[in-house]
Amino acid sequence: MDRDQMSNEENYHFDVTGFLHVPGVLNPGEVARLNAILDETGSDDAILSLPEGQREPFRELLIHPQLVWYLNQITGQGFNLDRLPELIGSDPRSLDQALEGGAEPRDSGTAYFFKNGRRHCEGVRAIWALSDVSENAGGFVLVPHTHKANVEIPEDVLSGSDDLGLTRQIALKEGDLLLVGLSIAQGALAWKQKPAPRLLSFEYVGRGVIRSTGTGPITTSMPRPDWHADLTEEQRATQHQPGYRDTTPPPTLITDGKTTRTDPTVPRFHPSIYCRDANSAIDEKEFFFWDLCGYLVLRNVMNEAWLGEANDAIDVLEDQIVVGTDTSGGHTSLAGTGRPELRQLLSLPEPYCNPFRRMIAHPVVEHRLNWMGGSGVRTGNPSLFASVKGTSGHKLHTNGEPINPSRQYVFQNGRSYCEAITATWQLRDVNEEDGGFCCVPGSHKANYQVPPGVQSLDEPMGLVKHIDMKAGDVLFFADGANCHGTYPWKGELSRRGVLIKYSSRTFNRSGGDLVYPQNRWGDVVEGMTDAQLAVMRGPDRDNFGRNVPRLDVADGEVTVNYERGGGLYSADTPTGPLAGR
Numbered sequence: 001m002d003r004d005q006m007s008n009e010e011n012y013h014f015d016v017t018g019f020l021h022v023p024g025v026l027n028p029g030e031v032a033r034l035n036a037i038l039d040e041t042g043s044d045d046a047i048l049s050l051p052e053g054q055r056e057p058f059r060e061l062l063i064h065p066q067l068v069w070y071l072n073q074i075t076g077q078g079f080n081l082d083r084l085p086e087l088i089g090s091d092p093r094s095l096d097q098a099l100e101g102g103a104e105p106r107d108s109g110t111a112y113f114f115k116n117g118r119r120h121c122e123g124v125r126a127i128w129a130l131s132d133v134s135e136n137a138g139g140f141v142l143v144p145h146t147h148k149a150n151v152e153i154p155e156d157v158l159s160g161s162d163d164l165g166l167t168r169q170i171a172l173k174e175g176d177l178l179l180v181g182l183s184i185a186q187g188a189l190a191w192k193q194k195p196a197p198r199l200l201s202f203e204y205v206g207r208g209v210i211r212s213t214g215t216g217p218i219t220t221s222m223p224r225p226d227w228h229a230d231l232t233e234e235q236r237a238t239q240h241q242p243g244y245r246d247t248t249p250p251p252t253l254i255t256d257g258k259t260t261r262t263d264p265t266v267p268r269f270h271p272s273i274y275c276r277d278a279n280s281a282i283d284e285k286e287f288f289f290w291d292l293c294g295y296l297v298l299r300n301v302m303n304e305a306w307l308g309e310a311n312d313a314i315d316v317l318e319d320q321i322v323v324g325t326d327t328s329g330g331h332t333s334l335a336g337t338g339r340p341e342l343r344q345l346l347s348l349p350e351p352y353c354n355p356f357r358r359m360i361a362h363p364v365v366e367h368r369l370n371w372m373g374g375s376g377v378r379t380g381n382p383s384l385f386a387s388v389k390g391t392s393g394h395k396l397h398t399n400g401e402p403i404n405p406s407r408q409y410v411f412q413n414g415r416s417y418c419e420a421i422t423a424t425w426q427l428r429d430v431n432e433e434d435g436g437f438c439c440v441p442g443s444h445k446a447n448y449q450v451p452p453g454v455q456s457l458d459e460p461m462g463l464v465k466h467i468d469m470k471a472g473d474v475l476f477f478a479d480g481a482n483c484h485g486t487y488p489w490k491g492e493l494s495r496r497g498v499l500i501k502y503s504s505r506t507f508n509r510s511g512g513d514l515v516y517p518q519n520r521w522g523d524v525v526e527g528m529t530d531a532q533l534a535v536m537r538g539p540d541r542d543n544f545g546r547n548v549p550r551l552d553v554a555d556g557e558v559t560v561n562y563e564r565g566g567g568l569y570s571a572d573t574p575t576g577p578l579a580g581r
């Protein structure tokens with residue numbers, strides 16, 4: 001490798017999706033050699049133990065320098081082969097089964113760990129493409145982002161009966177390498193492409209991980225000393241050594257605090273103080289999807305009559321639409337004209353305000369806001385975005401990294417804590433060819449910075465998704481954590497989306513009268529210095545620590561820093577000293 005470490009693009013992709021496609025690792029000659037041996041031997045497995053003269057190319061794959069280079073960074077040095085390599089689909093019984101994987105409940109032996117810039121994906125499947133695999137060819141499939149799923153994957157997604165549009169099959173070329181975290185939900189479908197492509201899969205785990213047994217003759221049964229014969233079944237269960245077939249998986253001890261018993265029918269027992277709440281009135285597929293992707297679409301919230309009323313109001317008020325600034329951020333792939341908006345929808349004259357006021361405190365929306373971020377959210381007077389053909393796109397913005405607490409997505413003990421949510425009501429259909437809203441699903445949990453090419457849509461890396469919607473749908477997105485923006489508008493009809501932004505109970509979103517020390521504290525602040533005033537201000541919109549007065553200390557002196565970063569949302573932040581003015 002001609003570089004020290006994976007690029008931010010590669011880290012971002014693996015972190016957000018749980019997989020990484022590395023094209024062209026093997027050259028055509030190497031692929032042809034591997035295929036010729038497979039043709040010759042007809043061997044589907046045991047390829048590492050083929051006769052001398054045939055096994056060498058497969059043994060080289062086991063420790064291919066590029067693979068090792070990636071696994072050292074993704075899993076950590078000291079990784080091991082967990083299972084002998086196999087051609088995906090060579091055992092027909094493995095096809096069209098429910099997918100396996102997902103991070104809830106957690107399996108530490110395959111899990112994705114990330115802390116303070118250090119990553120350990122404890123299980124990784126390395127798939128070598130020995131044939132081209134077209135999209136929708138069947139074969140290996142996965143559900144992106146599920147290495148970070150906090151919510152159990154619904155059975156319908158695993159079985160494929162209702163995959164919520166999430167399951168993917170990755171198109172590959174001969175010689176490509178696909179690295180997939182083993183905590184990602186994955187499986188194999190019957191091949192549709194004929195002849196069946198050859199995908200050769202090796203499963204690796206981090207050092208020390210106990211997952212599978214080997215094939216050596218002594219792995220059959222754990223040898224026990226004579227004194228084990230005097231132990232009870234429960235006592236023997238605690239005295240097992242890993243790595244043998246009769247101890248992998250280990251025996252389960254069922255406990256209730258008073259008794260212990262073994263139960264071979266229970267693969268794992270891990271009690272919790274929390275119970276799933278069947279009376280929460282939360283649709284569990286919605287909850288899973290929101291946690292996984294950072295956005296959610298509710299269908300048909302508005303009926304025809306309501307839609308008609310809202311669209312009629314806009315037809316009448318069309319001349320009040322104001323064209324704002326171009327939101328392309330200067331990127332040619334997003335270029336176009338300024339964004340047209342109709343503002344202050346709730347205070348329009350009667351009867352035009354009525355269809356928009358119905359959107360406020362709507363039970364269908366409020367219930368989602370409550371489970372997404374907790375009660376106490378507030379909003380303001382929303383705008384209609386009315387992009388016309390040629391209106392610019394919006395540069396993609398926000399992401400899980402860098403962290404900004406006032407906009408973050410956190411999941412803890414069964415609850416979603418999302419501090420900033422936008423609900424967009426669609427008054428017209430939005431199809432992919434029209435442009436409009438797009439996002440990077442899963443980016444609300446990103447641990448790496450969003451690559452510039454993704455933000456500009458110049459290099460979307462297959463990560464950016466357009467969200468198709470129908471008139472009457474409502475889109476929710478974690479607007480401060482999920483990387484999102486818009487494609488330039490290309491539709492013949494104008495876009496009509498009502499954006500209602502909600503702030504959590506915990507953080508201020510934009511200035512206000514009570515930001516000023518005098519307003520907040522009255523006479524208490526009289527005569528204070530600038531440094532003192534800086535800490536007497538009310539809650540303000542802070543943009544990554546750069547847009548509020550803050551204190552610096554140097555050589556024992558405290559000074560106020562008023563320097564501003566970009567993206568200021570509050571007009572109530574001072575730009576310089578105030579004392580005495």
Ligand SMILES: [Fe+2]
Pocket residue numbers: 397479484
């Ligand atoms: Fe935004």
